[in-house]
Amino acid sequence: NIYFGTFASTYVALDATDGTLVWQTSVAGPVGTAPAYANGFLYGTCWFCPLYTIDTADGSIADQDSLVSSSGSTSFPAVSDGWVWLEDNDGNIFGFLGQLPVGVLLKPSSQAQDSVPDNTVTYSVNVKNVGISGPDTFDATITAGAHGWAVGLYESDGVTPLPDTDSDGIPDTGSLATGASADVVIKVTVPVTVSPGDTELSKVTFTSSNDLSRFKVEKLTTTVPLPGVSIGPRAYFPLQPGDTAAAPMDVRNKGGLPDTIELAPTSGHGWTVTIYQADGVTPLTDTDGDGLVDTGQLPGLTTLSIVVSIQVPADAPLDMVDRTDVVASSAVDPNQTATSSVVIELAAPPSKEWPQFHHDRERGGVNPEPFQGPLTPQWTTSVGGGFPIQWTGSIIDGHVVFVTSPAGVISALDLGTGTILWQKSFGAGGDISGTPAASNGILYVTFVTGSNSAVSLLAIDEATGALKWQVDSNIGFAFSTFSTVAVAAGNVYWDDGFGFHLFANDATTGAPVWTFNLPAASFQGPTYWGGMVFASDLNGDIYALDAFTGTQLWQASMGNTVTSAPTVAGGVVYVGDYSGVVHALDALTGQKIWDSPAVGALVDVSSPVVAGGYVFEGSFAFDFFSGLMTALDVNTGQVVWQYFMPAGAVGTSAAYNNGTVFLSTWDGNLWSWDAATGAVLQTLQLSSRGSNSSVALGDGYAVVGDQDGEMNGFSFVGAGVAARVVVNPASTDVA
Known part of the structure; x- marks a missing residue:
């Protein structure tokens, strides 16, 4: 638990896992200090208060000790060697014996379980003698609940009835020395005849034989729960036309009485869905004749395993997403429903260019077409309009480079020559602009607009720069948009930064699909994978949402600020935070897989790259001036190699191709390393003022912006070389 005092004259305990309130205890005045903990008790004071000893199990005040000062204390109690030391507001220092003469501690102090009728529910509690006066025996007295369900007391084996060792007519723990404890098993018998929703609060009081007031x-x-159902888990399959998905799921009767769970699957594209028993062969049937397949009658609080099979048509087009929802409903109470989804993606081959931030909607950072180094400088073009190209990245689509600048301008450049093909001004000057994304001849990008009152998503014609449509988020005052737009599943996903919103808009029309309210600002991101959208915020939380509805699927705290777009690879989410730690989480559940050691002082706007069995991450070094490039083992998160760059702090995302990792840094260099060994392959100067723009790789070129406001183009071996093909004979006739 987490314990603290408040200025509302309370001490509070919160569950450290989920933040729920455990207990709250009122005291005599506002709390202006922090409590101390020892031996199951909390020691704290407040304005106009004594020193309180609070039982952490339930928040009850176990003892009070007066202070000289009438205004109490705002000093922090110190606990050492069994004593509590405290200074009051008049400067008097007190030493109190920290232990109680007589005391008992129960762990846990409260418990709850669901049950079916005609059942015995077993609880276990640890009873500890925390008094310092010596051995004590604790009598156990039962108080039945409103329904009068029977309660039995047993020794730790759960079989032997709790004895009456001191012959006072009350079962007890037996004599316990100071600090010793005993486990007591408590059994509550649920009768055969009960009603759904019946709840019984049974109490067992453990009383000291040395002091009956303790x-x-x-x-x-x-509880015999009301009807309820659950189904899951969610599943994702990257398939090809003609394939079949087989998703195992568990259907649970959450009610306490028998129920039949109806199952209704629906494919978004009308694909054939069949539900089988756990063997994946025997189809489920309609046992109650209502037209829906079902589980048959399930006893209360039991689970049935099933397999949801979905046939992908052989003529289904690539680059499409289907979501099949399986709705489970109670036959006893049809209003009790639950839904699980199977997402099937018919993915086209990965682009050989760089059409979105960090290459793709998953933020993978890998170009699949192998290029051969070394890099050769080819061109430099000024596009910044007097501003640096920073906290953004360029993309490559159709052999054209697209990049924004804080001048509020988006530029299109020929990849081979750096020639400006067109430039358009859409945003406010001096504000950070987003990284564009390209899809089907349209660019999607965010700018600060409306005289710094809004963050806007724009759809722009790739060929001409003409505006097709614009969607505004009027947040009152806007000064930047770090959003790295993601295009997937027919939608555009983006955020408005300090407006605290995450949006999905129709990619064709711009029509709103859904909006999700974040509790804090989001910088780079979002990320799309498997019918899910992932976003980070400055609180250090990662959110996973259903890409079609915006419904939150899970939330996980990284424990420190996150400004980077998460990377998803192989069903795992990777992200670094401001403590320098890289985290790996299961993409479907949010469960932590591993945390790396700190790869630097902090990770800032730098999405990891996952390739070749490694996770590559750039960071600020511990002097906050230099930089580090780190390769982690993808399975364990342990450091494989690390390279230190003096004055080369990292505020960009790395890129990977053909066994080489590329990164631009604040020292003004474009670095490349052997991905397996960390050996430096090449260092190319970009700008003496540094680079804070992420590298893009495509069509045999690497492009990157710098703090001089220039875009720099480099060619791999063979790129941009004119080749002449001679055909001999020049022509011929074919019969």
Whole structure:
């Protein structure tokens, strides 16, 4: 738990896992200090207060000790060697013996379980003697609940009835020395005849034989739950036309009484869906004749495993997404439903260019077409309009480079020559602009607009720069947009930064699909994978949303600020934070897989690259001036190699191709390393002022911006070389 005091004159305990309130205890005045913890007790004071000793199990005040000062204390208690030391507001220092003469501690102090009728529910509680006066025996007294369900007390084996060792007519723990404890098993018997929703609060009071005023109450809540259902988990399959998806799921009757769970699957594209038993061969049937396949009657609180099979048509086009929703509903109460989804993606081959930030919607950072180094400088073109190209990245589509600048301008350049093909001004000057994304001849990009009152998503014709449509998020005051737009599943996903919103808009019309409210600003991102959208925020949380509805699927805290777009590879989310730690999480559930050691002082707007069995991440070094490039083992998160760059702090995302990692840094260099060994292959100067623009790789070129406001083009071996093909004979006739 987390314990703290408030100025509302309370001490509070929160569950450290999920932040839920455990207990809240009122005291005599506002709390202006932090409590101390020892031996299951909390020691704290407040304005106009004594020193309180609070039982952490339930928040009850176990003891109070007066202070000289009438205004109490704002000093932090110190605990050492069994003593509590405290200074009051008049400068008096006190030493209190920290332990109680007589005391009992129960762990846990309250418990709850669901049950079916005609069942015995077993609880276990640890009873500890925390008094310092010596051995004590704790009598156990039962208080039945409103329904009068029977309660039995047993020794730790759960079989032997709890004895009456001191012959006072009450079962007890037996004599416990100071600091010793005993486990007591408590059994609550649920009758045969009960109603759904019946709840019984049974209590067992453990009282000291040395001091009858010292006792603790164990609270046991046993419930026969109302009808309810669950189904899952969600599944994702990258398939090809003609394939079949087979998704295992569990259907659970969450109610306490028998129920039949109806199952209704629906494919978004009308594909054939069949639900089988766990063997994947035997189809489920309609056992109750209502027209829906079902589980048959399931006893209360039991689970049935099934397989959801989806046939992809052989003529289904590539680059499409289908979501099949399986709705489970209770036959006893049809209003009780649950839904799980199977997402099937018929992905086209990965682009050989760089059409979105970090190459693709998953932010993979890998170009699949192998290029051969070394790089050769080819061109430099000024596009910044007096501003640096920073905290953004360029993209490559159709042999054209697209990049924005803080001048509020988006530029299109010929990849081979750097010649400006067109430039358009859409945003406010001096504000950070987003990284564009290209799809089907349209560019999607965010700018600060409306005299710094809005962040806007624009759809622009790739060939001409003409505006097709614009969507505004009027946030009041806007000064930057770091959003790296993602295009997927017919939608455009983006955020408005300090407007605290994540959006999905129709890619063709710009019509709103859904909006999700974030609790804090989001910088780079979002990321798309498997029918899900992933976003980070400055609170250090990662959110996973359903890409079609915006419904939150899970949330996970990284523990520190995150400004980078998450990378998803192989069903795993990778992201670095401001403590320099890289995290790996299961993309479907958000469960932590591993945390790396700190790869630097902090990771800032730098999405990892996953390739060749490694996770590559750039970071600020611990002097906050230099930089580090780190390769982690993809399975464990442990450091494989690391390279230090003096004055080369990292505020960009790395790129990978053909066994080589590329990165631009604040020292003004474009670096490349052997991905397996960390050996430096090449260092190319970009600007003496540094580079804070991510590298893009495509069509045999590497392009990157710099702090001089220039775009720099480099060619791999063979790129841009004119070749002459001689055909002999020049012509011929074919019969």
